[in-house]
Amino acid sequence: MHPASWVGWVLAVMAAALATTNPFYLAVILLAVVLVAVLAPREGPGVISFRALAVFGGVMFALSLGIAAINGSYGDHILFTIPGPEVPSWLGGLRLGGPVSAEGLAGAAIRGLAILCILFAYGVFNGAVSPHRVLRSTPAALFQASLVVTVGLTLLPSSVEDLRRVREMRALRGAPGGWRELPALVVPAIVGGLERSLRLAEAMEARGYGASPPLPAAPRLAAAASAPLLIAAAWLWFYETDWRPLAALLTFAAAALLWWWWRAASRARAVSRFEREPLPAAERAGLAVAAGAALGLLALRLTGHGALTYNPFAGLPLPGFEPLPALLAAALAWPAVLLIARPAPARGAAERDGRLAAEPAP
Secondary structure, eight states, rough: OOHHHHHHHHHHHHHHHHOOHHHHHHHHHHHHHHHHHHEEEEEEEEEEHHHHHHHHHHHHHHHHHHHHHHHHOOOOOOEEEEOOOOOOOOGGOOOEEEEEEEHHHHHHHHHHHHHHHHHHHHHHHHSSHHHHHHTSOGGGGGHHHHHHHHHHHHHHHHHHHHHHHHHHHHHHHTEEEEGGGGGHHHHHHHHHHHHHHHHHHHHHHHTTTTOOOOOOOHHHHHHHHHHHHHHHHHHHHHHOGGGGHHHHHHHHHHHHHHHHHHHHHHHHHOOOOSSOOOOHHHHHHHHHHHHHHHHHHHHHHTTTTTOOOOOOOOOOOOOOOOHHHHHHHHHHGGGHHHHHHSSSOOOOHHHHHHHHHHHHOO
């Protein structure tokens, strides 16, 4: 699949996961992401990085439940009580221990589900798309930002690969294992990643990579002014309902300033490509489906329909479930349809490519 398709899918998953607090819809989004993760191609360090992100997501989910239990929670359904010290009231309601309610654990689980959806989507993207393809497909206006993102995308797989290599070398030397030896594994991997990043940065700077003339002051000021305009528009729209026409006007003004900056940045940097990677029509339709699903969920959240919001502290009621939001959440699995319909490469070609990749360079 095209890198733009994966980027659009990840953004749609993030928007959908942040648009709802209903655990049923979050479960549907998570199942859609897992389905895509099972079918998405992963090679080399991408498999290891996805496993690391999956473990990290599980740890974050358990950590959110643990923090909710340690801090105590309010609610009518008290499960157990954790002894803790008395905290003064002037600390702003901070609690250490105390009664733990089912409402507090449910709220922590909902936040953990949203984090799992985003982390799994990022793991699929990190394993299925080469960072070099992402950099080649980036528009000229976002070249500098995409360069930073590309270097960041390579950090996790390379760090996990270094960690695996250090662990294997220590095992061959007969070093003991266990949690006590974790610093001896992590520190060399981090140091190696930092050294590799410094060497890459020095090589790129020596070759003048990414050098471009600075933008004029007017487009840079326009881009900087768009952020406070969007913040003011959001404030007026959500908190001052009488000023919503002004909020819409500020949003259009911010969009115009961003468009001006985009044109100026695109003209300031000339980008040449040896080969353009076209976006297939099927993936364009998938991007339209993902954008429609994300915007549909956001519209339902803003209008208060579809039972997208769920408050467990209101007596722990059963979350609502409606067909339309569930279908919009399930539509995020559209890459799985394309991956199933796409024919697998021939076995002989795959073996030949593997042999070529395994041969050392002369």
